[in-house]
Amino acid sequence: MFCKLASGEIAAGTVYSDDRVVAFRDVAPAAPIHVLIIPRRHIENILAANKADEALLGHMLTAASRIARQEGIAESGFRLVINCNEDGGQSIDHLHIHLLGGRKLGWPPG
Ligand code: AMP
Numbered sequence: 001m002f003c004k005l006a007s008g009e010i011a012a013g014t015v016y017s018d019d020r021v022v023a024f025r026d027v028a029p030a031a032p033i034h035v036l037i038i039p040r041r042h043i044e045n046i047l048a049a050n051k052a053d054e055a056l057l058g059h060m061l062t063a064a065s066r067i068a069r070q071e072g073i074a075e076s077g078f079r080l081v082i083n084c085n086e087d088g089g090q091s092i093d094h095l096h097i098h099l100l101g102g103r104k105l106g107w108p109p110g
Contacts, residue, residue: 039095
């Protein structure tokens with residue numbers, strides 16, 4: 001599913017895209033702003049990322065900051081989350097960073 005979003009095959013609520021990443025609104029938002037940032041290239045999860053992916057991972061993080069500013073939540077604050085495997089709550093096998101904000105977020109997470 002996310003591969004289709006990444007390749008542009010499915011039109012989603014895209015908020016940012018470039019040659020390496022695509023970001024779109026989560027279909028079931030957990031906060032007023034909930035954006036998913038994914039690499040265009042398929043990487044199953046953070047465990048599957050290797051040394052050669054380090055520049056891409058860094059790019060995903062700077063893209064996340066850029067989107068936080070664009071969405072108007074940079075000053076108020078936000079959270080970036082990567083879920084991994086079952087206990088981490090990963091439900092989609094394509095690496096993604098959640099960008100959450102627009103309300104005060106609880107800690108620790110459930
Ligand atoms: P995770 O549980 O960390 O794997 O995150 C997967 C996220 O993808 C969940 O927050 C879902 O609501 C979201 N999601 C699933 N399918 C879609 C879709 N087609 N478009 C946008 N978000 C989706």
